[in-house]
Amino acid sequence: MPKSAFVAIAGRPSAGKSTLVNALIGEKVSIVSPVPQTTRNSVRGIVNKSEGQLVFLDTPGFHISEKKLNLRLRSVSTEAFGDADIVLYLVDATRKPGDEEVAVAAALFHATDRLVAAINKIDSPEADPDRALLFITGKFPQAKVFEISALTGAGLPELLAALFAKAPDGPAWYPEEYYTDQEPVFRIAEIIREKIFLHTRDEMPHAVYVSYEDSSRGADDSLLAQYDLVVERESQKGILIGKGGSMIKRIREEAEKDLADIFDYEVRLKLSVRVDPDWKKNDKTLDKLIY
Ligand SMILES: Nc1nc2c(ncn2[C@@H]2O[C@H](COP(=O)(O)OP(=O)(O)O)[C@@H](O)[C@H]2O)c(=O)[nH]1
Ligand SMILES: [Mg+2]
Known part of the structure; x- marks a missing residue:
């Protein structure tokens, strides 16, 4: 058994x-x-x-x-x-x-x-x-x-x-070829979030959530995925965007590199920054993000 x-x-x-x-x-x-x-x-x-x-x-x-x-x-x-x-x-x-x-x-x-x-x-x-x-x-x-x-x-x-x-005796819960149950949309958002955690400081990482917006398949089977980096306040947008867009570019490029290891098709990202005031106090938003 x-x-x-x-x-x-x-x-x-x-x-x-x-x-x-x-x-x-x-x-x-x-x-x-x-x-x-x-x-x-x-x-x-x-x-x-x-x-x-x-x-x-x-x-x-x-x-x-x-x-x-x-x-x-x-x-x-x-x-x-x-x-x-x-x-x-x-x-x-x-x-x-x-x-x-x-x-x-x-x-x-x-x-x-x-x-x-x-x-x-x-x-x-x-x-x-x-x-x-x-x-x-x-x-x-x-x-x-x-x-x-x-x-x-x-x-x-x-x-x-x-x-x-x-471990108790029992049948497998997932097919043998599975190593995670996460949907691609969530995994991609998480990889983007990791780059924010690695490259911004102080309260910034905790001020952001990553929201899936849209995606489309290219003819070459690649995936173009659009995500918003959502911050709490207008003043935080600049930090995520960086000088001349340097920060958001770094986040995108490093995330795309990791995603190339994870998925067997190419994932290209389109990232934007927007404000959702006090999202951390909003039960509806938290319901969506944390489960
Ligand atoms: N030296 C050392 N660092 C570790 C080890 N495991 C984790 N870390 C580091 O500890 C930090 C927190 O790790 P993480 O896995 O995010 O911790 P979590 O919050 O418990 O999930 C990261 O910087 C890791 O690289 C370990 O075995 N040895
Ligand atoms: Mg952890």
């Missing part, structure tokens, strides 16, 4: 959850940046092996804040932890476990018997795996703990084997 399980990944912002999903899948299914709260949705990455299928749910991560957007992100995470067969708790070895780490751990107590823990970033000179281990065993004395690097791949085969061992 094959195994199959939903594995929700829990951890503080920037613990390396999205990097881990990409490393396990071997494809960029979830965007990554040094800016906390890059991930806004539950992104699914699927691992198919002879043992069976693991469906990883990358989650937005916990950020202690009462703002509407943050509350949404937190409820996306909490739902994923509730539904999952296994919760993979990722702890960043390079940071001291403070209040935020305590809050994440507390949200996982109900999943103690389904929990596997991993200490990430052991490749880093700043890593202190013993400090992380002490924290984890203090909260979850029974948990199996692995030391890994999502960046170098160290420890990942052992982790994967443990997850399959813990």
Whole structure:
């Protein structure tokens, strides 16, 4: 009998959850940046092996804040932890476990018997795996703990084997050739958003959402896709456009380059910038963006 399980990944912002999903899948299914709260949705990455299928749910991560957007992100995470067969708790070895780490751990107590823990970033000179281990065993004395690097791949085969061992028997949820359930329209928007996170600073990345507008197929099977980069205020438009259009050009070119690796047809982008005042406070917009 094959195994199959939903594995929700829990951890503080920037613990390396999205990097881990990409490393396990071997494809960029979830965007990554040094800016906390890059991930806004539950992104699914699927691992198919002879043992069976693991469906990883990358989650937005916990950020202690009462703002509407943050509350949404937190409820996306909490739902994923509730539904999952296994919760993979990722702890960043390079940071001291403070209040935020305590809050994440507390949200996982109900999943103690389904929990596997991993200490990430052991490749880093700043890593202190013993400090992380002490924290984890203090909260979850029974948990199996692995030391890994999502960046170098160290420890990942052992982790994967443990997850399959813990997975219940059952048929695959997705066809074997699937490695994500995301629609192309969403994946393209996410890649564009990653470039914004990588190249703009301070509040800018958090002020933007990427809206799909339109697309058409070229005769050569290429896809021309039109997206709007939507900001909160008029004054933010200039930053995204850049001097002489340099920023938006950079975002477009780098996104197109990544998309060439992901899709087997060419994707060309047409990007514009527009304002949607206070979109972060608008429930309808948030319903569309965060699910
Ligand atoms: N040195 C090191 N950096 C990592 C590792 N995993 C993730 N990172 C970095 O940590 C930052 C946050 O990663 P990300 O996957 O977006 O974290 P998330 O918020 O938990 O999804 C990025 O700059 C990653 O490159 C790792 O194993 N080692
Ligand atoms: Mg992430």
